Amino acid sequence: MSVDPHLAGLTGPVVHDCIVPARAPWLHPIAAGQTLRIVDLEGNQAVDFLLYATADDAERYSAQDTVAAQGNLFLRQGTVLRSNEGRAMMTITATSVEYHDTIGGACSCESNTLRYGHHTKSEHACVENFLEANLSEGRGKRDIVSNINFFMNVPVEEDGALGIVDGISAPGLTVDLRAEIDVTVVVSNCPQINNPCNGFNPTPVRMIVTA
């Protein structure tokens, strides 16, 4: 009998279980039918997330196709993550955080120079993680497209004002994703220290895959 609270509600055997350290990348294949649970261990951590069809990685997650298909910007329980060709890639089957972001994109050394100043150029950034992980499988800069930011909050005000604000996550909160096709997940456990998305303090997350 497991007493691990992070496994609560998961069915099927655990086939992968690891901690992604603060600021680090992670890449893993998820087979159709398997479920990935992401645990925000210490709370207030943004998990930047890319998704590729394993059989043909030119087909990949598209934020625009996803939000257009559901007519809403926020990713909630039941949201189907769609590819750039309109296909269902994964479904958010459960989440203990009300919604997740997919319009804020990933931080990069270059965009950090615009957002905070050129003094931040040398800081580690999500695009660095995406490149490092993707290069190991032959993907490069052309393959880094729109992403999801799990546990991140990006409201849009009536006048269009938009910004990354303080998170709505908390220690131990989770999101569960069921793969609809064989996919490769690439995560950057966001290293951003200049805005509230991580509470100015990146922390580790846990990845659990069940069959």
Place this chain on the structure above:
Amino acid sequence: MSAVLADPNAAREHARSMAGTRVEAMPLLPPVAADLPEGVSPDDLVWEETIAAGGYATRRLARGTRLRLIDTGGDACAALQLFNAEIPTERLNVADTVKVQWNAYLGAGKLLLSDMGRVLMSILEDDAGTHDAFCGTSNAATNAAKYGDGSNSGPHPNGRDRFLLGAAKHGLQRRDVHPCITLFKGAKIAADGAIVPEIGPFAGGRSVTLRAEMEVIVVIANVPHVLDPRADYTVTPLRATAWRGPVTSEDDAIRNATPEGQRAFLNVEDYFRR
């Protein structure tokens, strides 16, 4: 086959007899436009083309070039991809465009940012006001679901496939077609995240003028917005006119409108410091 056209010379005469045909959707070579803004010399005109309903166009534009798009019939929808023409792995980044500028809605004075912290194009003028940075464009699956068919060779071509053809003409491939912005059709966001499309049709003649801040490849697909609620594939031609212009100066009002934009222009100027 008619007997007379079995003769290659006759076929040649037949083909050549089409010369000078004018239709609405076509490029004019050399470019000519009777409605250039005051102060723009006709000698500086570089592109004049009307993009068909359901069609696409692509062009490499030099730094400083102005690109004016006119929704002549009130139902054009200009889905736009942008690449750095010298290094096309640098391209429009829609997320950075809205995030860095702290605003979701495109309009005059807004910058179209690349994924390398630079400005690809800026929006000089806009009398339309209904644009969309979120919904992207149609694909074969969405058009097949809506119109029964979405193929390039059919009557309802989709935006993604139009982008693929346009990008391919610069040697680019499927993995180069990235998130786009859409001009002339809008998307407003409600407090709960709901997307409220602004599809029109609108009064004809609305225009947007962009300025190339780098050497860019522009790919434009003129296809119905992906959230167009109308059952019929409805889109009207889109006119594109481009003319040479000066590189943005250090005292330019758009360049200096925000600290984030100033740094984006500093990054552009650094890139061209050769």
